[in-house]
Amino acid sequence: MSKKYKLKRLLVRRYQILAAILFILAAGLVLLPKYKKNEGIAPDLFVKNIISSERYISTDLLADRLVNQDPTVLLIDTRSEKEFNDYALPNAVNIPLKDLLNENFDGYINQDVYDVILYSNENFYADQAWIISNRLGYQNLYVLKGGLNEWFNTIINPKMPEETEPKEAFDLYSFRKAAGMYFGVGIVKSEVKKEIKKKKPTRKVITVKKKKKRVPEGGC
């Protein structure tokens, strides 16, 4: 009998008991340790991104896209303003590395319309800019492999391949030469020389023929 009575008393008070438990839980929420908020992506994913070499784009590929006037390419120069004013790739936008998170430039970096290609003298600063942007979860960002130094060594001043190299090397060389001319370095000197040489022999031949005609005349 007493057992039944106790249960009955408990059941009468069941709402109070439930309410008390909820109160305790609510108080527990306040006491929970501060949850550290992670800005941007999680470190695990971040590591996967930074060791991947997918972000690099070669100078040849970039030159090809520029020559074909690919409208989705947006070049961003991460060097200082002075260096940018001295020389920059065509249609590049200057965002010095220290101003990367400036609100004014946010529209250039955080978007999904263009393929943004970051470059600097090497790819050190461009890579740092890429890593910071990647942490914030920005998409469509690439880094010019080797930067401007590589650009000059391959596109502006390409190295003539050895005679024993395969045909592909020569194709690449002629493409680089043509691309170099497109970017304003018209090294057409050798071609002009060839034209002049061709003209000279034809004139000589003509005059030589005239000599022969006159010699028989004198002989008579």
Place this chain on the structure above:
Amino acid sequence: MKELEKTKRISISAVLFLLIVTIAILTFEKPKYVFEKNTEAILNEVNNNNYILTLNQLDSIEQSQYQVVDIRSNFEYSKGHINDAINISTHDILVSENMDLFDDLKENSKTAVLYGKNPNEANSAWMLLYQLGYENAKILCVETNYIDNKFQVSNHALEKPAVNFAQVIKLAKSKSAKAKAKPVSKPTKSKKVITVKKKKKRVPEGGC
């Protein structure tokens, strides 16, 4: 009877609610690693070049004050590495044993000197460590090569332009302009050649 059903429902829903709360608490997993620095902080650090060490600077620090860390793959490390360097490749940094090691270095205020094939490779590892809160990590600004069965370390000039770009472009443009101008002057030379040849024509005539 009706009232009893109503109270039953209330208690059932209350119990269910509590159940959900307890399940949520039990399944909540704290992320293992959290970035301690925000992007502003890392950008500031990147811009004051304190994180770069050259070989000379490394020599001036006492050996007990730093630990050299090779962040290349184990394969590259086994071919050759800097003396006393330990191998932690970039993708293994978040392994708990390696994190313990960096924690140790931080507690003993030792500098973790990172190097790779070039400073660019070490940069990724450095940025990861710095953002995780290890301010004692630094990049050794060297290039490492494996040539003729020898491991070679050489200084690397960071972000140094190979040539004066503006000057080279200006020079190339002026050269191409000269090349274009030359054909104009050369026709006069070719005229001279023709006159010389005329003289020759007259010589045989005199011979007769």
